[in-house]
Amino acid sequence: MATIFEGAEVILPDTVARVSVRVEDGRITGIDCAADGARRIDARGLVLAPALVDIHGDAFERQLMPRPGVFFPLDLALLETDRQLAANGIATAYHALTLSWEPGLRSVAQGERVLDQLAVLAPRLAAENRLQLRWETFCFEARPLIERALGAAQTPSLAFNDHTSMAMLAPGLPLQTRPFDLAPDYPVVNLAQMATASKFAKRAARSGLETGDYLRLLAEVWERRPQVGAAIARMGDRARGHGAPMLSHDDSQIETRDFYRGHGARISEFPMNETVALAAREAGDWIVFGAPNVTRGGSHIGSPSAAEMVSRGLCDILASDYYYPAMLGAVAQLRAEDRAPLHALWQLVSRNPARASGLADRGEIAPGQRADLVLLDWPEGAAPAPLLTLRGGALVHAARGFGL
Known part of the structure; x- marks a missing residue:
């Protein structure tokens, strides 16, 4: 009735x-x-x-693997994630499903299982659980899965990620202003000297590998670099053919934003400095920042303050990122700080992410x-x-x- x-x-x-x-x-x-x-x-x-629309959330990973190497049944984990979404007012969520060359949590095999299990669970889910295919551009093995997912009934989004180049960045250089990832003179680390580096130990633990084995695998994957640009172009063409929204992740240079926009990515997800955000705004791109950045009072990695970006008109969308309650918390915080009228703030978590994702309804x-x-x-x-x-x-x- x-x-x-x-x-x-x-x-x-x-x-x-x-x-x-x-x-x-x-x-x-x-x-x-x-x-x-x-x-x-x-x-x-x-x-x-x-109701909220979450354009990027990876908190579901903590349900899948709450401790390093400790996996829980996939249906149990996804059902629990779904309950958290609905309880936080999120009716549409794009799970940032990382498709990486790393084994373990972010592997292509795990991505396939998540894709298949969400299809099975769909009639039982409270929220509309969609996928953001968070593609590590060095992971050529993910391309068949991406093409299959693009043909599904619920069109996913495709996010271009290059954490491989970020991992290879020479020590002492800030991530926020690193060069364009495909630049010929990109400054790289000497992996032979990194056996005890803490950042690689953490990545290795997530992958279920010893640090030395992880570094050897990283070195092998880095040899693919000359083919990465062509792979990005092909996947951009596929996504455009299916009408999938596209994002680029952690842009650090105007050249980076221009490159991915040229391949159809009109959403700049977590730009790492103000210069890139300004360039994205001038080009008419959607700009996404993390809601936890607002609730915590700033970025945990030194990127721009999302609250300041909202005040300056350089943020269109706030995503849950790694914590679902942060979306409501961020709106409340911004309202308390009188950053904008409530109806305008609410668009950051509802209308804008919906429109950027092609969801006009x-x-x-x-x-x-x-x-x-x-x-x-x-x-x-x-x-x-x-x-x-x-x-x-x-x-x-x-x-x-x-x-x-």
Whole structure:
């Protein structure tokens, strides 16, 4: 039956107002209209907002492997991840599934298992669990899986990552301003001197390898570098053919952003300095920063302050990154700091990530939009707490009954 929410402060596309919102057949069918026989939800004292759209989240990895080398059953891990999404008001999530040449958690084999298991679990999932194919560009073995995923019913996004070049960067040079990754004179580390380097020990542990074995594998993969540019061009063509949104990750130079934009990536994900963010804005690209950057008061690796980027109009989207509750927390923090009006801040976690991902049917409260909604208990000066989350009008999370 139709449902109407009454008495809430509603976050609309251009304002916040106390209006009623009618939902029927999975869609929003009216704003401030008569109940007309609909089931009435008393939402006085609460905030009704568009459900969140997470363009990049990899917190699911902690469900898959909560400790190095300790894996849990995939269905159990993904179901738990899904519950966390809905409980945090996230109705659409792009899981940043890293497809790397590393064995273990981020291997192509693990990516295949996740892709297949999500398809099996789809009818049971609360949120719309999509994939961001976070492709390590040196991992040529991932290309068949990417092409298969691009042909799936739910089109994934494709993110170009080059953590291989970041790993090979000569010591003492900052990641935030490193040269274009495919530059001929890219400054590289001497791997023979890195056997005890802590950053490689951590990567090795994630891969289930001894540090020496990891370094040998890295050296072998680095030999592929002359073919990487052509591989990027091919995968960009494939993604364009399927209408998949594309992102480039951790851009450090204008040349890097220009390169990936030329291959169809119109989303700059976590630009590592202000110069790149300004260039992305001038070119009309979408700009993504991590919500944890806001809630923690800054980047944990020295990248630009996301809050400052929001204030300066250099951030369009806030992603959960590695912590799902950070999206709501970031909006609350930015609101407390008076960075922008609430309706504008909310677009960072709803409308903008939806539009950047090609999803025109969600992300705002307006007639005809899919009824992806979150009802929040949000006392002045306190953290917002989701009481209800709806996906397509269906109740997928409830901390209170409300008679539904």
